[in-house]
Amino acid sequence: MSQPKLSDVAALAGVSPTTVSRVLNNRGYLSEKTRSSVFEAMKTLGYRPNAIARSLQGRKSQLIGLVFPSVAHPFYGEMAYRLESHLADAGYKTILCNSGDRPEAEQRYLDMLLANQVDGVITGAHSQLVAQFPLMGAPLVTIDRAETGKAPNVRCDNYDGGYRATSLLLERGAKEPVHITSTASEVNLRLRGYRDALAEHGITGRTLELGFDTPHAHKMEMIASYLDQYPTLDAVFASNDIYAAMVLSCAQRLGLEVPTDLQVIGFDGAPYTRAMLPHLATVMQPIDEIAQRAVARLLHAIAGQEDDLDGAEVLPVSVYEGSTLRQKQPDRVSLD
Template sequence: MPNHTREPSLTDVAARAGVSPTTVSRVLNNRGYLSQHTKDRVAQAIDELQYRPNQIARSLLGQRTRTVGVIVPTVALPFFGEIAAGVERALATRGYRTLLCNSMGRTEAEREYLDQLRGNRVDGVISGAHNDSIPEYATTQLPVVTIDRELAPHIPNVRADNRAGGRLATELLLNRGSRRPVLFTSTSSTRNLREAGYREVLSEAGIEPLVVTVNFHTPEPERSRQIHAALDQHAAAIDAVFATDDLMAGTVLEWARRAGRRVPDDLRVIGFDGTEAVRRAMPWLSTVQQPIAALCETAVQRLLGLIDSGPSNGPESAVPPAELPVTLIEGATT
C-alpha cells in the first residue's frame, strides 16, 4: 500500500493497477499498443490514488508536458477573449492545459512570452497576436500555429475568409444604396484582405475607395477620439462605413448619434467579427461573423498534428492558410 503521508508516485499507481511502471508511463503518454482493459485499470488506479504526474519531471525527460501557450493581444477585446476561451476548451477536451499570454500590442512583450513558453517547455504555441518583427518564430523548434496572422510560410495560419468577408460587407452597402462607403481599419496594406475585398468591389462599381486607419492597439478613449475626428473630417462625403471590427463600428454608431445622422437612412454601418459579446450588446448591428469556434478547433487540430509529427522549418515546407467561411448578418444598421 502506498504511504499516504506523501504524494502518490507512478510506482504506486503501477502497484495498484497490477502493471509495470513502464506500462503506466505508456498509458500516460499514449505510446504503443495497450488493451482497453489495461488502460481502464491504470485510469482507475490514478483516480483512486489521485495521482498527478510531475509535468516538469516529464518535460526534463523529453516527454510532453501537455501544455500549450496561447498568445493574444488582450482578452479584453471580445474577439481575442473568445478565441482564447475557445482554444482553451478545444485543448482541454484533449487533455491539454493552456498558458495564456496577453501581449498588449507590444512586440517586446510577445518576444518575452515566447521565450518564457520555451523555458516552460510547452508542447506548442497558438498565436493570435498582431505584432511584427519577431524573427524568433521563424527559427523556433516549437510547433506553432497562428490564428488570423501570417508569420512565416511554414507556420500554419488558420483564418476566416477575410477577402470574401470584405466583399460581402461592401456589396451589402452598395446594394442598400450607398455610393460613398468609407473603410475604417486598423492598418492599410496588401496583407489586409478585408481591405482587399472592399477595394475589389468598389473597383468593379467604379467608385473611388476611401480608407481610414486607426490602430486597434490604440487605448481608449484615444481610439474613439481618432475615429470621431476622422468621421468629422469626411462627414460630408460619406454615406456608409465598413468597419473591420465591431467595436469600431460601435464607435461609428455613437458618432452618428451625436452628429444627428440617422442610421441607416443617412448613414449605413457594418462591422466585422460577430462575437457573442458584441451580438448581445448590439444585436441590431450588421456584421460579418467569423466562425470563432471552428477557427479554434481547426487551430488546435493543426497544432496537435504538428506536435505528433514534429515541425518542419524552411520555405520548402510552406503551407497554405486554412480559410473558413464567414456569415453575413444584416441588422438594422444597413
Template sequence: MKPKISDVAKAAGVSPTTVSRVLNDRGYISEETRTNVYQAMEKLNYLPNDLARSLFSKRSNLIGLIVPTTSNPFYGELTARIEHHCAEAGLKILLCNSLYNVEKEEKYWEMLRRNQVDGVIVCTYNRGLIDYDTHHLPTVAFDHYLSSNIPVVSSDNFKGGELATRHLIAEGCKTIVHINGPGNLETPANLRRNAYETVMAEAGLPAFTCEIEPILKQESTAVAVAALFDEKPGIDGVFASDDSIAMTVIREARKRNKTVPTDVKVVGYDGTEFMTLLAPELTTIEQPIDAMAQTAVATLIAQIEHPTKSIETDLIHDVRMKKGTSA
C-alpha cells in the same frame, strides 16, 4: 507533504514500478494488485506529479497562447474557445497577453520555451521577430503571416470585405468609407481592405480607407471617427474592420443627428457572442470563431504528433453576413 508514488507503493505493499504501471495501465498486473494500488491512491489522495511525468516523457501537454489582450472581447472569446478545445484534448493553456508589445512578446516566447510547451498559438504580429524556423516549435498563427511554413488560421477576409461592401452598395450607399487598423496591414485581415477597394472600383465608386490605432487606449477610436465625419460629411456607408469600431461609428452618427440606417449604414466585422447580445442591431460579417479555434488546436496537435508531415498552411474559414438593422 504531498504523497508520492513511493508512498502509494508502501501503502499498497508493492514497488513504485508497479504503482506506475497501474497508473499508466501498462503491462500485466493482477487484478488484486491493481485494486490494492487504487485503494492506496484513494486513501492517500494521491495525484501524479505532471511535472515529473513531463520531464521524463518530454511532453508537457502545455500550449502557449499569445493574444494581444483578453480585455478585447474578440480575443476573450477566442481564448475561451481555444482553451475549451485544448482542454478536450488534454492540453493546458499558458496565457500570454502581449499588448501588441514586441519586447513583451519576446519575453513570453522565452518563458514558453523554458516551460517546455509542446506548441504555441499566436495572435499577434511579430513577423521576423522570432526565429520560427530555428526554434522549430510547433506553431499556429491566427490571422497573421509569420513564416512561410507556419499555418495561418483566418476567416475568409476577402469574401467578408466583398459581402460588406457589396451590401452597402446594394443598399444605395454612394460615399462608403472603410475603417481599418494599421495592425491589420501585414495580415490576412488586410484582404478586407483589398476586397473593399476592388468592389468599389468595380462599382465605379471612390474608395477611401481610414486607418486608426488598434484599440488599446480608450478615446482614440472615438476621436478618429469624429475626425472622419468632419472630413467626409457626406458619408452614407461605413464598413468597419471590427464591431467595436462599427459601434463607435453608430454612436458618432447619432450624435450628429444622422439616423442609422436611413442616413448612414454601418457594417462591422467579427460577430462575437458578446456583441451579438449587446448590439443585435449591428449588421456584421461573422467570423466562425469556434470553428477557427478548433482548427487552430487541431492543426497544432497534428504538428506536435507528426512533426515531419507537411501540413496545409492556409486555413481559411467561411464567413457570412449577419443582418441586423444597421445596414
C-alpha cells in the same frame, strides 16, 4: 545544409552544451544574460530543439502557449476561450499571454514559454516577432494572420468578408463609403475585398487608418472628426465590431441617423458583441471552427504529422444584416 546542433548554439553563445540544455529545460539557476545569449544564438542559427525527442524522453509538459494582442477584445477573448476548451478536451493546459501587439512583450512571453517547455504555441498576435520565431522547440500555429511560410495558418475568408460587406452597402444605396481599419497594409485582405467591390462599381471610396496601439479615446475622436469632416459619407465598413460600435456612438453624438444617414457594418460577430449590439450588421467569423482547426493542426504537429508550413486553412464567413443597413428595395415590376 545540415541542421544546427546544440553544440553550435553553445559555441556561438559562448557557453557549454550543458548550459544550453539547462536553459532549454529551465533547470538550475541561470542569469538573464546567459539565457538571452542562448536564445539569441538559437535565433541566429535557426536552431529548433527536437520536440519529438523530448516527448520520447518523457518530458512533454502538456502545456500550450496562447499569445494574443488582448483578450479584452471580444474576438480574441472568445477565441482564447474556445481554444482553451478544445485543448482541455485533448488533455492540455494553457498559458495565456496578452502581448498588446508590443514586440518586447512578445519576446518576454516567448522566453517564458520556452522556459516552461510548452509543447506548442497558438498565436494571433499581429507583430512579426512571434510568427518569425521558429525556435520554440515546439510547433507554432497562427490564427488570422498573413501567411509567413513558417507556420500553419487558420483564418476566415477575410477577402470575401470585405467584398461581401462592401457589396451589401452598395446594394443598399451607399455612394460614399469609408473603410475604418487599424492598418491599410498590402496584406490586409478585408481592405482588398473592400477596394475590389468598389472598383466594380466605379467608386474610389475612402479609408481611415486608426493604428493598432492608438488609445481607445483617441480612436473615438479620430472617427468623430472624420465623420464631421466628410459629411457626405453615407456608409461605413468597419474592420471589426469594436470599430463599428465606435461609429454608432459617434453617429449619435453627431446627430446622424443610422441607417438613414449612415449605414454601418462590422466584422467578427463574437457572441458577446452580438448580445450587446443585436442590431449591428456584421460579417461573422466561424470562431469555434477556427479554434477547432487550429488545435487539430497543432496536435498533428506535436505528433510529428504536420509538414505543411505554408498551409493556410481559409474558412467561409456569413453575413448578419441586422438593422444598421437600409432595407433592400423591392425589384420594380415593369407594367409594359
